[in-house]
Amino acid sequence: MLTRRHIRVKVMQCIYALIQSKDDSLEKQKKFLDVSIEDMYSLYLLLLSLWIEIHQMAENQLNLSSKKYLANASDNLPFKERFVANKVLQQLVNNSQLKEELELRKLNNWYLNEEYVKLIYKDILESDMYLKYMHTSENSYEKDKELILGLFKEIIAPNDKIYDYFEDDKLTWVDDIPIVNTYLLKHFKKVKENSNESFFLPNLVKDDEDMQYAQKLLTKTLLTNDVLEKEIEGKTPNWDKDRIAGIDSILLKMAICELLNFPSIPEKVTINEYLEIAKEYSTPKSSIFINGILDKLTKEYKETGKLNKMGRGLL
Structure with a gap:
């Protein structure tokens, strides 16, 4: 029932709720994610x-x-x-x-x-x-x-x-x-x-791997927030970080986190999924903005060997 795209949306909602509430409790957000799903x-x-x-x-x-x-x-x-x-x-x-x-x-x-x-x-x-x-x-x-x-x-x-x-x-x-x-x-x-x-009474998720994916994506994105922000700033020299739409910033961090920490998910799948989510949840130009940054980062990661993909993609 629950697709990977919807899992990404759930993680996005958790991070957004954390920012709005100014509550930096990781355990509370992990619980919120489980309850939401x-x-x-x-x-x-x-x-x-x-x-x-x-x-x-x-x-x-x-x-x-x-x-x-x-x-x-x-x-x-x-x-x-x-x-x-x-x-x-x-x-x-x-x-x-x-x-x-x-x-x-x-x-x-x-x-x-x-x-x-x-x-x-x-x-x-x-x-x-x-x-x-x-x-x-x-x-x-x-x-x-x-x-x-x-x-x-x-x-x-x-x-x-x-x-x-x-x-x-x-x-x-x-x-x-x-x-x-x-x-x-x-x-x-x-x-x-x-x-x-x-x-x-079908299963909510395909298997335990989907729930592990959800928790890992949330945890990795939150724990490496400062590093992910620097990655974005490096590709948007003319943009003050406060000018980037809140949802765009969250989606970019999640996408970068996924590119670097989920080797079994092809980069094209990651980029396409976050572009589709941006079209639905952010501004009309968000997908173009996000695509530009992710495209630059993907090329850079490939050149430096940071993008280590393997196996079949998990859609």
């Missing part, structure tokens, strides 16, 4: 649990409608139980491993903020894809999955109120939401009728 998985679980709450709301409404004497719009649906019986939703609702993980992390956000569930559920009931689904006699796992994918893509993922709620809950989730949404869509596309419960 782990919180991303909680966000993923919350989006899955949102489906469980939506299903519960639909089931409650179905039970109430069966006991009412007065009809409403939903009573005109030919297959009133179809959404509640959706096989993909059933896989989530009956997933004991998922329930255990939600309880372990105490993720009861939707119980405490039911208004968001009602908001999404209302949008679902009014959507054309839901109404079409509820009027279609064809009953298959693929049709059930198609509905869940469509509703997530068109209603849940772009919902501004849900986005604002996540942003208010945890600031780091602002950058995580697009990553998690994209991953969830891809993951739902792969689900099968016979998928086991663990399918919905």
